[in-house]
Amino acid sequence: MVDEALMSRDILVDDFLTIFVSSTLVLIFGGFYVGIYTAVKVKLLKQWTMPFAYLFWVLTAYCLYLMGSLMHVNELTAKALVVAAIGLLLLPHAVYYMQDHVHQENEH
């Protein structure tokens, strides 16, 4: 059904539900990761909850892997998914770093 340049083989009928659920969980877990990280940094949550943020990032990365595997993505798309996972890991760090600096400049 498909060009081999796009995917190595068709998606199995039984795999569609897992693909849709795992891709949904990518953003839900990703949201939890970013949310917990931000909440700890602005002291809405205690510091000990931070490992849970990273746990959610691991789950996000796993869901991306699962989704990509079941879709039989080609090599480049697989790399794109890795970039997205790393981007999500770094995003709250970078944003918070800049946010904090601007806040300090603004308040002092």
Next chain:
Amino acid sequence: MANSYLKSESKKLATWYFTVAATLFGAQLLFGLVAAAQYVIPGFLFEILDFSVARMLHINALVVWMVFAMFGSVYWLLPDETGIETVGINLGKLLFWIFTAAVTVVVLVYIFIQVGAADETSIWFIHEGREYIEAPRWADLGITVVALGFVANLFMTGMKGNRSGIVTVLMADMIAFAGLYLTGMFYTDNITVDQFWWWWVIHLWVEATWEVFVGAIAAYGLITMIGAHRKVVEMWLWIEVTMLFGSGILGMGHHYFWIGTPEYWWEIGALFSALEPLPLVAMFIHVLYDWGKMQGEEDAKGQEISVITNKPAFTWFVLNAFGNFLGAGIWGFFHTLPQVNLYTHGTQFTSAHGHLAFFGAYATILVGMMYIAVQGKNGIKVLNNTKSTIWATSMIVGGVVGMTVALTIAGYSDVIISRAQMGATWAGYFDAQATTWLVQGMVWRLLMGVVTFVGFIFLAKDLLTIGKSANHVR
């Protein structure tokens, strides 16, 4: 209502834009209900208002009411941000009437003429047949003049007055917004070439310029409603602009998968589509972060008062943060990669995504801006919720989420049967349409559409009457 509290002509013009926007919002929902009913009762209004016409009115009204509300939002915030009256306000008023008259004529032609022969006359006077932007060419030219006039007003005001970060972003964004419309205006007899340019309007509007617009409006809202620090908010805005344009422009590749463009679009589309949810996550945090920070500062002073000065508007702004993340983010991401999009493209999944994304990302924040205008128009310091606010918000949100769930279930059945099992054949299409899941999904979508429409009636009532309620701080 009298404009007794509005001293600025720009803000008065904004309220005109919001009034037409709200009216067209109602029309959008009404024609959506007709189209939804036709899925359940196929003979409903047959040869009077066919599905193709009802759908065209539904999605064109969607785009146009949002454009009206966006223009209104800019005219509303310009005096606050620049510190001066909008330059060229009389031109702005004239253009408003031209725009409103043109839209009225176009809608009447859509309803009463509907279709014409496949020739140039139809393209000029009936419609162009391009989804979402079907306006006939004469109206296209009129819209271009209106958009250029609007951009000119924005630029002249921005250059003369105080050019804040928000105004600077809007100046850049709106010139892109207006310029991109031109790419959907010319005719080619090659459907691939035509679609290639048409997507420049649709995708680069909704996933680039409109999202940036939302970022700018959210920034304005956070400053005016909770007193967020401008410097912090504007820094967020620049990050969002970078991320949105960085991922959104080439994210257009996900619309080029199957229209006859070269195969390298699969790779470009996959890479940038995978990155597109990131700015939506950032925008989601932005609102919650600033709210938490400002409320925390107030709590630290030992004062148990809310920092929010417009509760209905802020509710819609928070719904925007969630809705953008859910509708554009989650519902977009799960069918954006080409490997799975091959199966989901053009099914009810697309419809589910479209409903939640347009509502979550744009309708919510524009309704929020309407409440900000109501507050200013009535000279209210703290605008509180009324019963109608709560009914309107609950029913509209519940209705849209219900429609999305129903369409998602229908879409799943569509994907499995018509695409995965039967290989995108006509037989597969008709078998999928007959499944219980899809049929019941369409019934639930209609019911949830009715709930949304009733919620809209509460919203209209609330926007017209909330200013007179006694439970506000004046």
